[in-house]
Amino acid sequence: MRPEKNRLTAKTLDGAQIAATIKDELKQEILRLKSCGVTPGLAAVLVGRNPASEIYVRNKVKACEALGLYSEKIELAASTSSAELLDVIRQLNARDTIDGILVQLPLPPQIDVKKVLLAVDPLKDVDGFHPVNVGNMVSGRPGMVPCTPAGIIQILERSQVPIAGCRAVVIGRSDTVGKPLALLLLHRNATITICHSRTRDLPSVAREADILVAAIGKPALVTGDFIKPGAVVIDVGINRLTQPEEVRAVFHDVDSALAQLRAKGSVLVGDVQPEDVREQAGAYTPVPGGVGPLTIAMLMVNTVRAARERRGTALHP
Numbered sequence: 194m195r196p197e198k199n200r201l202t203a204k205t206l207d208g209a210q211i212a213a214t215i216k217d218e219l220k221q222e223i224l225r226l227k228s229c230g231v232t233p234g235l236a237a238v239l240v241g242r243n244p245a246s247e248i249y250v251r252n253k254v255k256a257c258e259a260l261g262l263y264s265e266k267i268e269l270a271a272s273t274s275s276a277e278l279l280d281v282i283r284q285l286n287a288r289d290t291i292d293g294i295l296v297q298l299p300l301p302p303q304i305d306v307k308k309v310l311l312a313v314d315p316l317k318d319v320d321g322f323h324p325v326n327v328g329n330m331v332s333g334r335p336g337m338v339p340c341t342p343a344g345i346i347q348i349l350e351r352s353q354v355p356i357a358g359c360r361a362v363v364i365g366r367s368d369t370v371g372k373p374l375a376l377l378l379l380h381r382n383a384t385i386t387i388c389h390s391r392t393r394d395l396p397s398v399a400r401e402a403d404i405l406v407a408a409i410g411k412p413a414l415v416t417g418d419f420i421k422p423g424a425v426v427i428d429v430g431i432n433r434l435t436q437p438e439e440v441r442a443v444f445h446d447v448d449s450a451l452a453q454l455r456a457k458g459s460v461l462v463g464d465v466q467p468e469d470v471r472e473q474a475g476a477y478t479p480v481p482g483g484v485g486p487l488t489i490a491m492l493m494v495n496t497v498r499a500a501r502e503r504r505g506t507a508l509h510p
């Protein structure tokens with residue numbers, strides 16, 4: 194039996210609302226570009242049939258349609274070779290109607306991911322994964338910034354969470370989220386710690402954080418003992434639980450989580466235990482409806498920006 198806990202007090206950081214505001218702000222710029230004869234265009238390349246990737250790409254294409262951007266979904270067989278994928282990318286690099294190229298990750302194991310990311314024209318690299326854009330970001334130069342980290346900064350800044358001087362702990366060292374986010378926080382004068390699977394006494398390191406980011410892809414790894422009371426907790430994880438024993442291992446209110454599993458066939462949970470974070474944090478991003486919508490909003494921002502910048506000064510306001 195768990196001891197009686199405090200009231201639920203944490204503020205929800207509404208990512209869906211912030212993403213809607215960003216997309217709304219972008220509409221003016223899209224209209225301006227269209228009046229100059231330019232419709233920004235995104236190509237999303239999906240290799241194989243990873244169900245999560247299929248949903249992500251579908252949502253990215255839908256977001257383009259809602260904003261009046263041109264989009265193309267390119268679906269390739271799971272058996273596609275590196276050479277075949279490189280050929281598709283070269284063709285997209287050469288097309289003037291395509292401003293942004295996104296190769297959905299993960300890729301099947303036979304594909305050389307580093308070669309593929311290197312092949313994307315840095316000016317069309319709306320994911321910010323090309324080494325030129327990575328280097329620009331490390332050295333604080335302008336360039337494409339990866340969508341999820343950029344979106345997390347938007348959540349923090351638009352929610353007036355102070356960053357300068359704070360202790361930020363990022364759990365997860367991926368090239369797509371953990372590393373770039375740590376740099377963005379550092380550039381805003383946070384004191385950063387990056388944690389990973391070999392970090393000793395993870396809960397006590399995490400408890401030092403004013404801003405705690407969980408981006409490791411492990412359901413509800415971050416429990417109450419990781420969270421300094423009042424900290425801001427950003428949950429990047431999206432884990433789909435389909436088995437009753439997984440649900441029992443994660444939730445305190447097992448009955449209502451199991452009822453959700455029965456009704457929907459699965460239960461979504463982030464990398465943060467959702468009941469603990471409500472009791473312990475000052476503010477937090479929910480799953481779903483937290484970081485996820487920002488990833489897509491920032492992809493739209495990067496695509497519009499690529500359309501403008503690829504054409505040099507011709508389209509500057």
Ligand code: GUN
Nearest residue numbers: 295296297298299320340
């Ligand atoms: N897979 C998970 N996140 C991302 C992302 O931001 N971009 C791409 N291309 N693939 C992903």
